[in-house]
Amino acid sequence: MPASKPDLPRAEVMERLEITADLVVLKLRPEVEFEFHSGQYTTLEKDGIERAYSIVSSPHEPILEIFVELVRPPAGHLTPLLLELKKGDFVSIHPGGKGTFTLEADRPNQFMVATVTGVAPFISMIRQYLHSGKRGLKFHLLHGASYQDEFGYREEMEALARKHPGSLAYVATVSRPGQERNRAWQGLTGRVNRMVLEQIQRFGLKPGSTRAYACGHPGMIQDVRKQLLPLGFEVKEEKYWTE
């Protein structure tokens, strides 16, 4: 088994929350000082395999939170190892945030589209903004998943939207409504990219007063761009892999 990279610091697993058999939230405590901005990612490494993960938690929180989806072997390499981690285990970590997928607070409307774990950077931005006590921005978060148990942060987002209706609207949709696993689902159905235009209209969003973001599945991002760019929206994107 290849050794862990000697130059990377470690982080201890403080908590492991199983969302589904394929989706896990890891709460980590890096052994070194860790600085980042909401929306950024870091890299985790084990057995010589290093991958990028968006940070769910926001900088004011003491613990670093990551939302990981299993990519089954043989395609997946690191995620089978990450899903096996238990409380008290260690993983190597890049000591800080990376990337430019951060909040653009210069326009009042923030329109965010995510597939499953792609919600991570948006959770960080929303937690950070609401914690800061600032007001004036409205976040419109669209979250898509195949199954109703895959959202991970739906309860938190729905509660925050009820508490701060002027700052947050959260819309979740499942793409496989006919499946047994979605039997209890009473919310929206269909792929999240298919409801972008309808939600833009519903919220009355205009390009000049809106920042748009898309994160996660590359096909979703491409489709969102195809719909929004001709209308004059700029779209900030974070693709989790290339197709």
Ligand SMILES: Cc1cc2nc3c(=O)[nH]c(=O)nc-3n(C[C@H](O)[C@H](O)[C@H](O)COP(=O)(O)OP(=O)(O)OC[C@H]3O[C@@H](n4cnc5c(N)ncnc54)[C@H](O)[C@@H]3O)c2cc1C
């Ligand atoms: C900036 C950035 C942030 C990221 N943040 C997250 C995050 O917060 N949570 C997270 O789970 N992943 C995230 N990823 C993806 C992550 O880096 C890994 O690619 C993923 O966890 C799979 O790792 P692996 O080693 O198991 O498989 P890999 O060897 O990386 O992937 C094998 C193949 O599986 C496909 N693939 C990769 N990820 C997925 C997926 N989620 N669903 C379906 N197919 C996939 C790709 O075609 C890839 O070539 C992010 C990627 C980037 C670039």
